[in-house]
Amino acid sequence: MVGNTKQKGFVADIFPVLKKYQLEHVTNNYLDRIEVVSKPVWKKLIDKTLRDAENKWWTKITSEGDLTRIGNIHQDVTLCGLWKICNQNRQYRHCINIIIRLAILKTDGDVMCNLCNKMCDDMTKHFMLNCTKLFKERDSLYENILNEIDINLFNDLSNSDEDILIETLLGSRTDHMRPDQISATEWTSFMCIVSKGLSEMWTHVTNCLIEV
Known part of the structure; x- marks a missing residue:
């Protein structure tokens, strides 16, 4: 488990992002068992996470009428x-x-x-x-x-x-x-x-x- 995420450094920067997308187990496995995810597995994991996030976004946009206009304006899960x-x-x-x-x-x-x-x-x-x-x-x-x-x-x-x-x-x-x-x-x-x-x-x- 990552400790004080207020400290400066790579872990402090990346952990909030991993937590947001339910990927903190990757960091936890590394810290607990020095288990490094291979590049192909990491790529597959990230691709799936992005697809899930996009599907969640579109489900929210299409199911809530108040978001129809903003959904038509901003149609991609990008900046x-x-x-x-x-x-x-x-x-x-x-x-x-x-x-x-x-x-x-x-x-x-x-x-x-x-x-x-x-x-x-x-x-x-x-x-x-x-x-x-x-x-x-x-x-x-x-x-x-x-x-x-x-x-x-x-x-x-x-x-x-x-x-x-x-x-x-x-x-x-x-x-x-x-x-x-x-x-x-x-x-x-x-x-x-x-x-x-x-x-x-x-x-x-x-x-x-x-x-x-």
Whole structure:
């Protein structure tokens, strides 16, 4: 059994990861019996662990309706592209955080928008597409997007289904921002513009919605 994992060193770094994926027995066997796992066995063990983790992720995403949107946005068990943007463009960390919050925001029943006084059952959709009191900020965002991406891509995005539009603006690369359509660099610029625009709109949202 590993002792004080607060100490510095390889074991202290690797043990929390092994514990997370129920692999701590590998370290315990080594410490207790100097039993070293062979490379082929280790590779097979890791492959199975990753598959199990991915299956667990997809089971959770598909079984919980509140996670549908984030599941459509982030479809791979890899580092989310939005976090990569944060690492590369630290000045956008706050703005990207707003995108993440919008992606997981849920509505428990109907709510009334305190800005436009209309009912809605999807807070994120209302905020991003429908609230009439945010039309100036929304138009400014779309204008900045139009100046950044190809006009045909912009038209496809504008004419798409509302849910697809929202998911694309929140970081999905499944429909209109596929890697074969737009490069990683272009997508990063697009998401920085979107995140900045949504962040400016977000200043209105804290007092925007009240439950009725």
